[in-house]
Amino acid sequence: MSETQEKFSGVKGMNDMLPVDGAYWERFELAARGIARAYGYSEVRTPIVEQTRLFKRSIGEVTDIVEKEMYSFTDALNGEELTLRPEGTAAVVRSVIEHNLLYNTPQRLWYMGPMFRHERPQRGRYRQFHQFCIEALGFAGPDVDVEIILVARRLFEDLGLENIRLEINSIGQPDERARHRAELISYFSAHAGLLDADAQRRLHSNPLRILDTKNPVMQAMVDGAPRLLEFLGPASLAHFEGFQALLKAVGVEYRINPRLVRGLDYYNLTVFEWVSDTLGAQGTVCGGGRYDPLIAMMGGRGAPACGFAMGIERIIDLMRQQAPLEPEPGCDVYLMHQGEDGARVALTVAEELRTVGLDAILHCSAEGRASSLKAQMKRADASGAAFGLIFGEEEVAAGEVSVKALRESASGGAQRRIRIERLVEHLIDEMAGSDDFE
Numbered sequence: 001m002s003e004t005q006e007k008f009s010g011v012k013g014m015n016d017m018l019p020v021d022g023a024y025w026e027r028f029e030l031a032a033r034g035i036a037r038a039y040g041y042s043e044v045r046t047p048i049v050e051q052t053r054l055f056k057r058s059i060g061e062v063t064d065i066v067e068k069e070m071y072s073f074t075d076a077l078n079g080e081e082l083t084l085r086p087e088g089t090a091a092v093v094r095s096v097i098e099h100n101l102l103y104n105t106p107q108r109l110w111y112m113g114p115m116f117r118h119e120r121p122q123r124g125r126y127r128q129f130h131q132f133c134i135e136a137l138g139f140a141g142p143d144v145d146v147e148i149i150l151v152a153r154r155l156f157e158d159l160g161l162e163n164i165r166l167e168i169n170s171i172g173q174p175d176e177r178a179r180h181r182a183e184l185i186s187y188f189s190a191h192a193g194l195l196d197a198d199a200q201r202r203l204h205s206n207p208l209r210i211l212d213t214k215n216p217v218m219q220a221m222v223d224g225a226p227r228l229l230e231f232l233g234p235a236s237l238a239h240f241e242g243f244q245a246l247l248k249a250v251g252v253e254y255r256i257n258p259r260l261v262r263g264l265d266y267y268n269l270t271v272f273e274w275v276s277d278t279l280g281a282q283g284t285v286c287g288g289g290r291y292d293p294l295i296a297m298m299g300g301r302g303a304p305a306c307g308f309a310m311g312i313e314r315i316i317d318l319m320r321q322q323a324p325l326e327p328e329p330g331c332d333v334y335l336m337h338q339g340e341d342g343a344r345v346a347l348t349v350a351e352e353l354r355t356v357g358l359d360a361i362l363h364c365s366a367e368g369r370a371s372s373l374k375a376q377m378k379r380a381d382a383s384g385a386a387f388g389l390i391f392g393e394e395e396v397a398a399g400e401v402s403v404k405a406l407r408e409s410a411s412g413g414a415q416r417r418i419r420i421e422r423l424v425e426h427l428i429d430e431m432a433g434s435d436d437f438e
Contacts, residue, residue: 011127011128012121012127013119013121013126013127013128014126014127014128015126015128021316022328023325023328024316024319024320024325025312025316027159027319027325028132028159028312028315028316028319029112031155031158031159032110032112032132032155034158035151035154035155035158036110036134036151038154039108039147039150039151040108041108041109041110041134041136041151042107042108042109042110043109043110043111044092044095044109044110044111044135045111045113046085046088046091046092046094046095046111047085047091048084048085048113048114048116049082049083049084049085050082050083050085050090050091050094051080051081051082051083052070052072052081052082052083053081054083054090054091054094054298055070055083055085055086055087055090057090057297057298058089058090058093058264058265058266058294058297058298059086059087059090059264059265059266060206060264060265060266063206063209063264063265064209065086065087065117065264068118069086069117069118069119070083070084070086070116070117070118071083071084071086071116071117071118072084084116085115085116086115086116086117087115087131087264087309088111088113088115088131088133088309089133089135089264089266089291089294089307089309090266090294090298092109092111092133092135093135093137093294093295093298093300093305094298096109096137096295096300097295097298097299097300101137102137102138102295102300102301102303105138106136106137106138106139107135107136107137107138108134108135108136108137109134109135109136109137110132110133110134110135111132111133111135112130112131112132112133112312113130113131114128114129114130115128115129115130115131116128116129117129122281122282123279123280123281123282123317124279124280124281124282124311124313124314124317125282126313129311129312129313130311130312130313131309131310131311131312132155132309132310132312132315133307133308133309133310134148134151134152134288134307134308135305135306135307136148136305136306136307137295137303137304137305138303138304138305139304139305139306140292140304141242142239142240142242142243142246142270143246144306145243145246145270145272145289145290145306146243146246146247146250146252148288148306148307148308149166149247149252149272149308150250150252151308152274152286152308152310153166153252155310156274159315159318159319159323160319160322160323161315161318161319161322161323162322163276163277163278164274164275164276164285164318165253165254165255165274165275165276166247166252166253166254166255166272166273166274166275167254167255167256167257167260167272167273167274167275168243168244168247168254168255168256168257168260168270168271168272169228169229169256169257169258169259169260169261169270169271169272170228170229170232170236170237170239170240170243170269170270170271171208171228171261171262171267171268171269171271171289172228172231172232172233172236172268172269173233173235173236173268173269174268174293176228176231176232176233176236177208177228177231179231180208180226180228180230180231181207181208183226183231184207184208184210184211184225184226185203185204185207187224187225187226188203188207188210188225189203191221194217194218194221195210195218196213196215196217196218198213198215199213199215199218206265208228208261209261210222210225211225211259211261212259212261214281222259223259227258228258228261229256229258236269239269239270240269240270243270254272257273260272260273262287262288262289264291266291266293266294266297267289267290267291268290268291268292268293269289269290269292270289270290270306271287271288271289271290272287272288272289272308273286273287274286274287274310276314276318278318278321279314279317279318282311282314284311284314285310285311285314285315285318286308286309286310286311287308287309288306288307288308288309289306289307289308290304290305290306291305291306291307292304292305328384329384330383330384330385330386331359331360331361331383331384331385331386332353332358332359332360332385332386332387332427332431333353333358333359333360333361333385333386333387333388333389333427334360334361334363334379334380334383334385334387334388334389334406335349335350335360335361335362335363335388335389335391336363336373336376336377336380336388336389336390336391337363337376337390337391337392338370338373338391338392338393339370339392339393339396341393341396341397342391342392342393342395342396343391345391345396345420346362346363346389346391347362349389349391349401349420349423350362352424353423353424353427356424356428358424358427361383361385363376363379363380373390373392380406381406385406386405386406386407386431387403387404387405387406387427387430388403388404388406389401389402389403389404389423390402390403390404395417398417399419399420399421400417400418400419400420401417401418401420401423402415402416402417403415403416403417403418403423403426403427405430
């Protein structure tokens, strides 16, 4: 590389998924899709870019996400204010309203994909991150709150994850929070000397978020603040009690965390988090709750709703710790060749093998010229293939192929020549008799 050539790096906090990571992502995605389907949830996909005002309306203008973390820009063509989605619920609700999906029928929806927040990158917190999300719209009772928690629990179990605890709370309804808010402002004002700059800024705009502070200097003072549970009316308490009763009925252990409030303005009643102690500061792997006001806030006909968002990178971090995957097996066959006829026949046979369901890698020269059989054999060994197929000039002229077992369990490393037309049958018989292909 010359001195004038620039070497590029990825954007800070936006990570590449490399081949070594692929097995974990595939394992998670397959499990999540299957479990969502088992509970009757259908997939929905929305654009990565939405109108900025959608998130200001739904998330709340006095939130860290809207104030500091959104990737927003002005469309050069029409001057429209747009934002890379920082979370998925608002976009799904927009889609549900726009396409009238709640007309006479509730909706169980799931989705996964990238979200974007301009945060300080650290373990488990990235600027581009991925979430698996569940949204249940049109259901008012605590039974669906429990259902989405069961979806998460079943996924953790399927992935082999342990020691993830459930914390729950109820944040009631807006009028109950208003009374609590007034008491919080009075309490925190009396302890103004202990408030950090963030808390002072939020004191009159969003004092509930002060309860979620991570500042250790403020913890003792915050622990003494008025608790929202003390301000809940009979209906909110009944919903919370019914929610707990159902959790107990299905054997879900939980802890009430009276300081759990979540970070988005649209929540009401049930809120919850699944938390691990092995991920450092970013221990919440899944969080959500009920957001009954949001659909009406965004111009739709009012309807109850709840959901969760699960951080996929954090789950994969736990998978590496608790349920590491074995290295992926190599392909079934690696095809080597010499001469133009050998290359042509190998290319044709590779397609035939794939047609019958075998994974086949065809050797292609990295140097732009024919590789020696010795060099090709090194590539075949490195591929992890069970069998190497050699289409040399002599073999092709005789209508044959040399089949070499590359692993001890595959016929003990033997090599033999067989007719090309018998190759598929031979390989299938060999694999059926090998423990590696059970």
